Amino acid sequence: MADLPRRLVAGNWKMNGVGDALDEARQVAEALRGAADGPRVAICPPATLIHRMALALEGSAVQVGAQDCHMEAAGAYTGDLGAGMLHDAGARLVILGHSERRSAYREDDALIAAKVEAALRAGLEPIVCVGETLEQRRSGRHLQIVQGQLAGSIPGSLSDRPFAVAYEPVWAIGSGLTPSLAEIAETHAAIRRVLVDRFGDHGATTPILYGGSVKAANAGEIMAVADVGGALVGGASLAASDFLPIIRAA
Numbered sequence: 001m002a003d004l005p006r007r008l009v010a011g012n013w014k015m016n017g018v019g020d021a022l023d024e025a026r027q028v029a030e031a032l033r034g035a036a037d038g039p040r041v042a043i044c045p046p047a048t049l050i051h052r053m054a055l056a057l058e059g060s061a062v063q064v065g066a067q068d069c070h071m072e073a074a075g076a077y078t079g080d081l082g083a084g085m086l087h088d089a090g091a092r093l094v095i096l097g098h099s100e101r102r103s104a105y106r107e108d109d110a111l112i113a114a115k116v117e118a119a120l121r122a123g124l125e126p127i128v129c130v131g132e133t134l135e136q137r138r139s140g141r142h143l144q145i146v147q148g149q150l151a152g153s154i155p156g157s158l159s160d161r162p163f164a165v166a167y168e169p170v171w172a173i174g175s176g177l178t179p180s181l182a183e184i185a186e187t188h189a190a191i192r193r194v195l196v197d198r199f200g201d202h203g204a205t206t207p208i209l210y211g212g213s214v215k216a217a218n219a220g221e222i223m224a225v226a227d228v229g230g231a232l233v234g235g236a237s238l239a240a241s242d243f244l245p246i247i248r249a250a
């Protein structure tokens, strides 16, 4: 069996955080200093904080990520940011296809795949998000939806590049609700099958993160589910006191 890569616990700050929030990131880095084992840890702050956070965390074990990027490297795209710019600012990962972008900005699978390509060209490691709505789950179509999102938003160029998939049921995000452990296991196994079909050994070891209302109280049991390779954490990543116990559970 191929060696499994380290788990990845990534914090998604969304549109939260101004200058003094960097203290939370510093506290996370400080607490992890010297910890030889444990998961890889990343924080994805708003773009305005990426550069300062990268400087503040330099030399620490905590990486900085972005929450989105444009599909083009540069050009007349008022308000947008290219992947190379985010890399230049200090980001090393990028969340793509988050459900909030899929719904609020109507991002479809083809656009997300193009953004993945742009991220790879710039040297950013993509975290590609997939997940069904409550209505899709209730109608029993969740696996089909997630498999379709994977087929459309994961380009073949990921075949030999590091990346992660995040399974985030839309109804679990920010709601305090989570799927049962059996439901998480079912979906992660389905995602794993798609990744192995597409990418063989590489797909067998790609981390599949769970996201949606992860907190200290449920992180341990979720991380113990087969094929859960880490977590994408929203609200509970904003304060070091909430985020650190999740990291420790991984």
Ligand code: PGA
Pocket: 012, 168, 172, 173, 174, 175, 176, 211, 212, 213, 214, 232, 233, 234, 235, 236
């Ligand atoms: P949540 O968000 O942890 O606040 O539910 C997760 C996410 O949207 O990535």
